[in-house]
Amino acid sequence: MATPNLKFEDEMFYTKAIAAALRIGFVGLLVVLSYLILKPFLFVIMWGIIIAVGIYPLFKKFAALLGNRKKLAAAIITLFALAVLIVPSYFLMQSAIGGIQNLAAELEAGVFKVPPPSEGVAEWPLIGKPVYEAWKLASVNLEGAIKTFEPQIKEFASNILSGILGLGSTVLLTLVSIIIAGALMAKADSAEIVARKAFKILIGKRGEGFTELAGATIRSVVQGVLGVAFIQAVLAGIVMLIFNIPFAGLWALIVLFLAIIQLPPLIILIPIAAYSFSILDTTSAIIFLVLCIIISMSDALLKPIFLGRGVDVPTLVILLGAIGGMILGGVIGLFVGAVVLAIAYKVYQTLLEDTSLREEDAAKEN
Numbered sequence: 627m628a629t630p631n632l633k634f635e636d637e638m639f640y641t642k643a644i645a646a647a648l649r650i651g652f653v654g655l656l657v658v659l660s661y662l663i664l665k666p667f668l669f670v671i672m673w674g675i676i677i678a679v680g681i682y683p684l685f686k687k688f689a690a691l692l693g694n695r696k697k698l699a700a701a702i703i704t705l706f707a708l709a710v711l712i713v714p715s716y717f718l719m720q721s722a723i724g725g726i727q728n729l730a731a732e733l734e735a736g737v738f739k740v741p742p743p744s745e746g747v748a749e750w751p752l753i754g755k756p757v758y759e760a761w762k763l764a765s766v767n768l769e770g771a772i773k774t775f776e777p778q779i780k781e782f783a784s785n786i787l788s789g790i791l792g793l794g795s796t797v798l799l800t801l802v803s804i805i806i807a808g809a810l811m812a813k814a815d816s817a818e819i820v821a822r823k824a825f826k827i828l829i830g831k832r833g834e835g836f837t838e839l840a841g842a843t844i845r846s847v848v849q850g851v852l853g854v855a856f857i858q859a860v861l862a863g864i865v866m867l868i869f870n871i872p873f874a875g876l877w878a879l880i881v882l883f884l885a886i887i888q889l890p891p892l893i894i895l896i897p898i899a900a901y902s903f904s905i906l907d908t909t910s911a912i913i914f915l916v917l918c919i920i921i922s923m924s925d926a927l928l929k930p931i932f933l934g935r936g937v938d939v940p941t942l943v944i945l946l947g948a949i950g951g952m953i954l955g956g957v958i959g960l961f962v963g964a965v966v967l968a969i970a971y972k973v974y975q976t977l978l979e980d981t982s983l984r985e986e987d988a989a990k991e992n
Contacts, residue, residue, distance in 0.1 A: 669955035670799050672962045674806030677707075678814075679841050680848030685811050697812045704808030708801060714860050715797045715875075717867055743904065796957040803958070836973060843939065843972045847965045851944055854928045855885030861921050862891060869906060869914050871898060879957070885925065886948045886960055888941045892922040939968045 689699035863878030895918035951963015
């Protein structure tokens with residue numbers, strides 16, 4: 627027969643269990659609702675956090691120069707970053723839209739002519755012969771070429787339009803992310819405390835160490851991968867603008883993508899350089915080709931500078947993160963995916979090393 631004390635303890639246990647379940651359910655409901663509300667802005671917020679962490683060392687030095695006035699430093703850096711993004715983007719977008727308008731006007735007036743291809747085009751591996759034949763047909767009979775390749779032209783035009791729209795939306799979302807990064811930097815101390823507490827709750831005593839690891843990984847990827855890719859894309863875009871290459875903004879975006887996934891930008895720059903020989907004089911085309919090669923090879927110089935004290939992350943992790951992130955969140959996801967997967971890789975690697983060390987210590991004690 628159960629004693630009154632046992633019955634009371636059972637009732638108290640059930641009461642506490644129900645209360646705990648209700649609290650967990652309430653917290654879970656809040657988390658789910660918050661996620662659904664923030665879901666449209668998730669990648670933008672994450673990109674803002676990544677930017678803030680990536681440039682935090684620069685922010686600290688600049689704030690110290692201003693007498694530790696962090697809000698002023700955050701405002702100046704934010705305005706500078708906005709200007710750095712807006713000015714090149716404006717010229718690249720203007721070039722892309724202007725190129726389309728000029729092409730449409732020349733086609734409508736019937737004055738657009740395709741220069742004949744050089745014989746060397748036919749010698750390109752794999753695609754040389756079909757490209758040469760299509761190019762030659764367009765130079766001799768443009769209307770016939772348009773009719774022959776009408777489905778491909780429509781698809782290509784649609785892709786260009788979507789690419790320009792995607793570039794515009796990416797710039798707009800990045801502007802919002804920069805503003806978020808500025809707000810986070812202005813409250814850097816409290817944000818760091820929150821991050822440490824969050825890691826401590828999720829991981830335990832080693833939470834503070836993981837906070838440092840996550841920050842180092844973000845800075846490594848932002849500076850050594852994304853930073854170098856951005857520099858190469860901007861340089862490529864500026865060079866193409868100088869030499870009046872059509873759709874410079876779109877090609878610069880492709881250069882950015884290739885550089886992030888650790889492929890040489892020459893993959894796209896070489897065909898553009900080959901095309902430049904048909905629209906530029908020989909000297910200008912050769913200069914353009916040389917500049918394209920220098921831009922593509924510049925990562926060999928830039929990466930040691932930006933990545934010198936960073937965290938080593940395999941190229942495959944960056945590649946998978948960038949492609950997966952782009953599938954999920956567009957161009958912004960390209961950046962966020964590479965960083966998030968790099969952090970996951972380093973955290974997982976550290977956890978495995980920590981577990982192995984503990985097992986070795988336990989084996990030695992036994």
